[in-house]
Amino acid sequence: MPLLEVRDLHTQFHTRDGVVRAVDGVTFELSAGETLGLVGESGCGKSVTALSLMRLIPQPPGKIAQGEIVFDGQDVLKMDDDDVRGIRGNNIAMIFQDPMTSLNPVLTISRQISEALELHLKMDRSEARKRTVELLELVGIPSAKKRLDDYPHQFSGGMRQRVMIAMALSCNPKLILADEPTTALDVTIQAQILDLLRNLAREFRTAFILITHDLGVVAGMTQRIHVMYAGRIVEKADTAELFANPKMPYTWGLLRSIPRLDERRKEKLVPIEGLPPDLISLPPGCKFEPRCQYRRDVCREREPELASVPNAKPDHEARCWGTQGVPGGGWLIDTDWRREIGSTEVLEEIKQEVAQVPGEAAQTTTADLPPSVTQKEGM
Amino acid sequence: MAATFEKARSTATAESGKNILEVGRLTMHFPLTQGIIFQRQVGAVHAVDGIDFFVEKGETLGLVGESGCGKSTTGRAILQLYKPTAGSVKFEGTELTTLGGEQMRRMRRKMQMIFQDPYASLNPRMTVGNIIGEPLEVHDLARGREKVERVQELLKVVGLNPYFTNRYPHEFSGGQRQRIGVARALAVEPEFIVADEPISALDVSIQAQIINLLEELQSKFRLTYLFIAHDLSVVRHISDRVAVMYLGKIVELADRQELYEQPLHPYTQALLSAVPIPDPAVESKRKRIILTGDVPSPVNPPTGCRFHTRCWKAQAICSEADPEFIEHTPRHWAACHFPG
Numbered sequence: 001m002p003l004l005e006v007r008d009l010h011t012q013f014h015t016r017d018g019v020v021r022a023v024d025g026v027t028f029e030l031s032a033g034e035t036l037g038l039v040g041e042s043g044c045g046k047s048v049t050a051l052s053l054m055r056l057i058p059q060p061p062g063k064i065a066q067g068e069i070v071f072d073g074q075d076v077l078k079m080d081d082d083d084v085r086g087i088r089g090n091n092i093a094m095i096f097q098d099p100m101t102s103l104n105p106v107l108t109i110s111r112q113i114s115e116a117l118e119l120h121l122k123m124d125r126s127e128a129r130k131r132t133v134e135l136l137e138l139v140g141i142p143s144a145k146k147r148l149d150d151y152p153h154q155f156s157g158g159m160r161q162r163v164m165i166a167m168a169l170s171c172n173p174k175l176i177l178a179d180e181p182t183t184a185l186d187v188t189i190q191a192q193i194l195d196l197l198r199n200l201a202r203e204f205r206t207a208f209i210l211i212t213h214d215l216g217v218v219a220g221m222t223q224r225i226h227v228m229y230a231g232r233i234v235e236k237a238d239t240a241e242l243f244a245n246p247k248m249p250y251t252w253g254l255l256r257s258i259p260r261l262d263e264r265r266k267e268k269l270v271p272i273e274g275l276p277p278d279l280i281s282l283p284p285g286c287k288f289e290p291r292c293q294y295r296r297d298v299c300r301e302r303e304p305e306l307a308s309v310p311n312a313k314p315d316h317e318a319r320c321w322g323t324q325g326v327p328g329g330g331w332l333i334d335t336d337w338r339r340e341i342g343s344t345e346v347l348e349e350i351k352q353e354v355a356q357v358p359g360e361a362a363q364t365t366t367a368d369l370p371p372s373v374t375q376k377e378g379m
Numbered sequence: 380m381a382a383t384f385e386k387a388r389s390t391a392t393a394e395s396g397k398n399i400l401e402v403g404r405l406t407m408h409f410p411l412t413q414g415i416i417f418q419r420q421v422g423a424v425h426a427v428d429g430i431d432f433f434v435e436k437g438e439t440l441g442l443v444g445e446s447g448c449g450k451s452t453t454g455r456a457i458l459q460l461y462k463p464t465a466g467s468v469k470f471e472g473t474e475l476t477t478l479g480g481e482q483m484r485r486m487r488r489k490m491q492m493i494f495q496d497p498y499a500s501l502n503p504r505m506t507v508g509n510i511i512g513e514p515l516e517v518h519d520l521a522r523g524r525e526k527v528e529r530v531q532e533l534l535k536v537v538g539l540n541p542y543f544t545n546r547y548p549h550e551f552s553g554g555q556r557q558r559i560g561v562a563r564a565l566a567v568e569p570e571f572i573v574a575d576e577p578i579s580a581l582d583v584s585i586q587a588q589i590i591n592l593l594e595e596l597q598s599k600f601r602l603t604y605l606f607i608a609h610d611l612s613v614v615r616h617i618s619d620r621v622a623v624m625y626l627g628k629i630v631e632l633a634d635r636q637e638l639y640e641q642p643l644h645p646y647t648q649a650l651l652s653a654v655p656i657p658d659p660a661v662e663s664k665r666k667r668i669i670l671t672g673d674v675p676s677p678v679n680p681p682t683g684c685r686f687h688t689r690c691w692k693a694q695a696i697c698s699e700a701d702p703e704f705i706e707h708t709p710r711h712w713a714a715c716h717f718p719g
Contacts, residue, residue: 041582156673186445187609188670191653195669213583216655218661239659257587259616261639261654262661268594269616271587275552351538 001073002029003054003174003207009067011045011052014060018280022048024231026067032174033205037218037239039254040228043091043276045213049228050177053209054092055084072174090120093168097180099160103152110148113167120171135166139196140155158189165196172377175207182217182325194221215254219243227251228275230287233306237316241327247318250288270341286321291350293342294335296321298328309333399571399603400457402433407449407456411678423678426452428627429466431704439604441595441635443611443650447674448624450607451495457605458490459483462566470571475705488518491564495549495576497556501548504697505536507559511540514566526584533562536599537592554585561592565600573605578613611654615639620710623647626685627677629704633711643707643718646686683706684716 011023012071016168023045030036038046042232052064054362055076069076071092096102104112114128123131129148136144139162152160165337168176178197181255182190190245198221201208210221218239226321227235227250235248246252246281253272274291283289289299298321307326318324322332408423419494427449434440442450442661456463459475468475470490494500501510511530515521521529530698531541537558557577564572574593578586594617596602608614614621622632623646631644642648649668656662670689675681681688687697696716704714 041584134705158673186674187611187650187653188445189673191667191669192671194655213656216662217656219657220655220661220665243657243659250589253584257584259590259612260652260658261612261615261656262617262658269587269590272584272593273588275554276582276584315642323422 003006003032003034003072004030005068005070006049006189007070008051008117009049009069010065010195011048011057011062012065013062015280020279021098021231021282022062022279023052026228026231026233026281028226028233028236029210030175030207033207034224035201035208035210035222037222037225038209038211039213039215039218039225040227041276043279044228045227046232047179048231049183050094050179050209050211053177054088054094055079056088056094066348072367080081081146086120089116089173090171092175093173094172094316095161095164095168095176095178095181098184099157099164100152100184101166103160105152107148108151109155109163113163113170116170126349132172134256136163136171138169138200139163139166141166157185158192161185161189161193164270165193165200169200169204169206173206175209177209179211180213181210183212183214192218197221215243215258227254230282231279232287232319234288234319235317236306237313241313241316245312245353246337247312247316248320249292249294249322249332249337249342253291256337256341273347274353290353293346293350294322294332295346296331306327383450389616395434398433398633399436399471400605401467401469402430402432402457402465403455404429404431405453405456405468406464407452407461408464420679425627425680427456427463428680430627430629432622432629432632433603434603435620435648436570437597437601437603438619439617441605441614441621442605442607442624443609443614443621444477445609445674446622447626447677449627449677450609450624451575453624454575458487458492458573460492463718465661469711484517489566489569490571490573491567491569493557493564493572493574493577496580497560498580499558502508502554503548504548506545507551509568509603510543510559511547511562511636513564518567520567533566536565537562538588538594552585553581554588557589558592561589561596565596568600569602571603571605575607576609577606579608579610579615585611593617611650617620620680623650626674626680628685628714629712630686630715632704633715637708637711641711643711643713644686644715645717647713684714 007027009023009026011181013020013022022287026049038049040046053069057064064077110129110132113132117123117128117131132148133144141159141162142149147378155163182193185193194217210218212218222239224238227248237252246255256270256352257272259269277287285300285303289295292299304319304321304324306317307324308314309316309318309323310325324330405427406429407427408425410420410421411424412418413421430453435463442453444450452461455461457468463476470486475483475486508530512526515526515529527544530544534541539555539558548640551559578589590613597604604615606617609707618635620634621638622629623644625646631638631642631647638647639651642651649670652666652668675688683698683700684702687693690697702714702716704712706712707718
């Protein structure tokens, strides 16, 4: 039995402008001790997925509209608040992106870590304090004993992130959700923190979900990767397979658009043209279709399922008509994504759309501005 | 012994006027004061501490380093947005640090800046037309109808719809706003642009769009860039030469390929090894140099070599003497007692 099963999760935010479908039908599972990477750009729903798992979505405006989250045999969404509190920090812990704002500035470090120990593990003060020292030493904070009664502002960014990790580890959770744990940190500090997480995952056999936009970070850290776009998973594969044999044009775009430190010579980057999707009014077909240079009519009409792809590993799934062996699809099965970057005409069309203001319908062109207005502005 | 940087710099200048910018012993200290009425100076943040470099016409010089190393301060001090504490900044032979306000204002036509945060660097109460048109008016380049046409042309150049001059910044996405910032910098037809982290606030897929735009504009208008960034992969992609900063000093400066393949300074080596590479096969085989500790405070920088507190090669001399910034091989400078 997997440790975590998420089935058809829908999380929405009700705003003045309409319903934001932040997570729109996400399904995945995770075994004990496994490290999974959730990759995507801002707004793709990766953080909201993590917050939903811990039932930390602010309500209102947020709402988990549909779905099941089965953790260790129990449906998290059906629990009452007390039971959820028993899981948070105890069985599932979270490491947040910004260590500057996710620690309480008016409580000492030892207070913040031992709070969970006293609450979940029923330790008394001195016991909890002793355990806190051990935890801080484990995450590599020098002279941990002396720093127990320091406040967060007395720590540097990297050290604060270590404190966050110590806090996450405090109750020996079965699952740690790390949401962009190194994004706010400098490169050399990022290397320290990733090294620490790698060793801890190995030592404690804790399952990890690593959420990031940085493909470099997941490449060295995870066993499997799920790529997200517009609130859904668009590609699932194990890490080596995803980088060697990606099957979704969005993943191709991500891989092509980042310069690599070990690239041989200066090649022109191939960006993903167009703009990220508006989660309030999503297109009916494939959500990536407006930015995809391989698109065909079918992509605009119907949304593809996440399904296995020919000439790939059996557990490799992609949400793309082009790479699925279905009638009317499959035109991208043999495409070499490194060389064939798709139709240049379509690319030009997408670029034209970029020039528009978001939410602006395509018909707004030259007629948009009466000359008198333009002239007045020039005064 | 290799020639010192000063000497190399003067010969480089002598052989041709190809250096658009020359920076000598540039120092920028921000005072720390105490007291309410009598503000005594109790110390200083040594943001930039005596750096030398030059920028050749038409090239992109990348300036990398971690947060707080002084790279943004360097960019601002060059454009005289901060008054440097000491040192010289020569732009096309003109010393900028002694120029008066009016003269400096005229010089700014030739040198512009693209800022990091496209949400903070555009005035929310101005229309796009006014934002891009303002420099045209300030420098008396175009007015009235001509200005409107010029603004529309600039919007087209940066890949935006030219008919959106009366829109406000909030109507645009981050990538589009950064394009507006680029158009504003281009409005006065500058020769030199300081791009201060122009892509770090943008989404991954949008970053490449802006990088490509900057590259296109460079070849179209023969621009020279000082490209400030913390992302070593991006800097490697866009730069011809790269300077690495650490705690207010340039520790290494070399041609792009040389710097990435033969880094001499231990800090550069550590930085390069710390960058994750999006390829699990490569990642599993890489040897990482994990630096211990954090960057020291620029208020009390370490004595001698500023990197010695985190350096695995440090010897006694490193904490005593500040290593000189010398040219070890042609066009490859480093400041280290034990380079290589």
